[in-house]
Amino acid sequence: MPLPAALAPRLLAAMRIVFGLVFLSHGVSKLFGLPPFPMPLNGLLYGAAILELVGGGLLIVGLFVRPVAFVLSGMMAVAYFMAHAPQGPFPIANGGEAAVLYCFAFLYMAAAGGGAWSIDAVRQRG
Numbered sequence: 001m002p003l004p005a006a007l008a009p010r011l012l013a014a015m016r017i018v019f020g021l022v023f024l025s026h027g028v029s030k031l032f033g034l035p036p037f038p039m040p041l042n043g044l045l046y047g048a049a050i051l052e053l054v055g056g057g058l059l060i061v062g063l064f065v066r067p068v069a070f071v072l073s074g075m076m077a078v079a080y081f082m083a084h085a086p087q088g089p090f091p092i093a094n095g096g097e098a099a100v101l102y103c104f105a106f107l108y109m110a111a112a113g114g115g116a117w118s119i120d121a122v123r124q125r126g
Helices: 005-032 043-061 065-087 097-112 119-125
Strands: none
Touching (some): 005 097, 043 065, 065 097
16 A cells, blocks of 8 residues: 555654754764764865754755755765775665765755745745
8 A cells, every 4th residue: 555645744754853863873973973083084074074963954854955955965975986886886785875865865955945944944934
């Protein structure tokens, strides 16, 4: 039995919040060492950490979801092609599965918006 279409905005919001929380945790790990990040930060990793922290937070509350998700999608595409693709063509073998999944989930959010339970939705109604 298919889910009712009325659930779609709520499921999109749940996806946005979960992805935002997990992405925020990557930034917290890199910037604050909770849990400790396994390598020293260089300029690119520091920039990624800022985007993860700020972008993850904005996704959680649902503010500027479309542009934030678009930027994060691009960031994850760059991460994949810089860090994973040189190790081989298959994400399962080069460790890039998460980067690919984040990239396309964020690209979907950039197109679909934040769903229900977002500041963007409240701003659009008012």
